[in-house]
Amino acid sequence: MRVANREGPLLLVYLIEQHRLAADYLLQQLAKDKRIRAQILRDPSDLRVPERSFSTLVVDNCGLGIPLSECLRRLRLWFPLARSIVLDKNQSSENIARLLWLGIHGFIDHRDVHEALVRAVHRVSGGGTWFSPGVLQDFARSGAAIYRSGQARTEALTPREIEVIELVKRRLSNKEVADILKIRESTVKFHLSNIFSKSRATSRKDFFDERESLAYWSNPLLHAE
Structure with a gap:
């Protein structure tokens, strides 16, 4: 989602990432675009309502301490209007299609993060989706x-x-x-x-x-x- 600032539209992105090195890498990729403000999600209760409403969530399924479905359910309680992108290892089209029923708006294979993450954030935050045909x-x-x-x-x-x-x-x-x-x-x-x-x-x-x-x-x- 976009929030206006002095420099124009700003995209708020929160990362759900359990591994420090992976988190640093994702932040580095998103920092390439000055219109994106990204940070690791610590405690959702610390965020103001606008920050929870106008945001895009990037969830890395690798190393989550709970099932992905439960993680997404909890995130919906805190971020009812946010849009979400899941990062994971290579999955079949059928398995990714199942994730759409969990309400996600995009999926990126770990191997494609470098090329696709910034573009996917822009597409999803603008109301689109990031999936293969x-x-x-x-x-x-x-x-x-x-x-x-x-x-x-x-x-x-x-x-x-x-x-x-x-x-x-x-x-x-x-x-x-x-x-x-x-x-x-x-x-x-x-x-x-x-x-x-x-x-x-x-x-x-x-x-x-x-x-x-x-x-x-x-x-x-x-x-x-």
């Missing part, structure tokens, strides 16, 4: 499977409509959704129109607010770390 395809398919199994109540949606809506929930543009699903952008718009008509929603926000909680907590993939 393959990850988002797996995420869309897993969402469709869950809806088809009856674990969420989005009634009368086709499998393709479910794939579209799962990707739109990640704040992807219609063009990005079209590229991932290999369909035309006009087809994405057509599916969205049908979805909102079926759900009697007047906006994307209305549609997601009604369904997000149930779809999240009923998802068995949340327990598949």
Whole structure:
């Protein structure tokens, strides 16, 4: 997230990192961009509300003392509006897709931190996501499977409509959704129109607010770390 200062927009980044050398390395990478203010997260209670609201969290899963899912749950309590990026060793697209159900907004392989970290922070803090197309395809398919199994109540949606809506929930543009699903952008718009008509929603926000909680907590993939 961005906070204004005299020099322009400032990105607040908090690192959740257990290893001192790794923390120093991440801080060094982020310090290359003067628009980023990064620090190691010590005690969230020491932060003011604006600092907890307008921030991006970078979580290194290597060496966490608790499961990643529990770490992210606790962070959401302190940073309800923050956006998060997870760093970890090489993972399959399927495993990374599972992390999307935990509410993360980006994933970076440890090997790619040097090249990707600063760009990912800018993308995620600006409301975007940082995932490969393959990850988002797996995420869309897993969402469709869950809806088809009856674990969420989005009634009368086709499998393709479910794939579209799962990707739109990640704040992807219609063009990005079209590229991932290999369909035309006009087809994405057509599916969205049908979805909102079926759900009697007047906006994307209305549609997601009604369904997000149930779809999240009923998802068995949340327990598949």
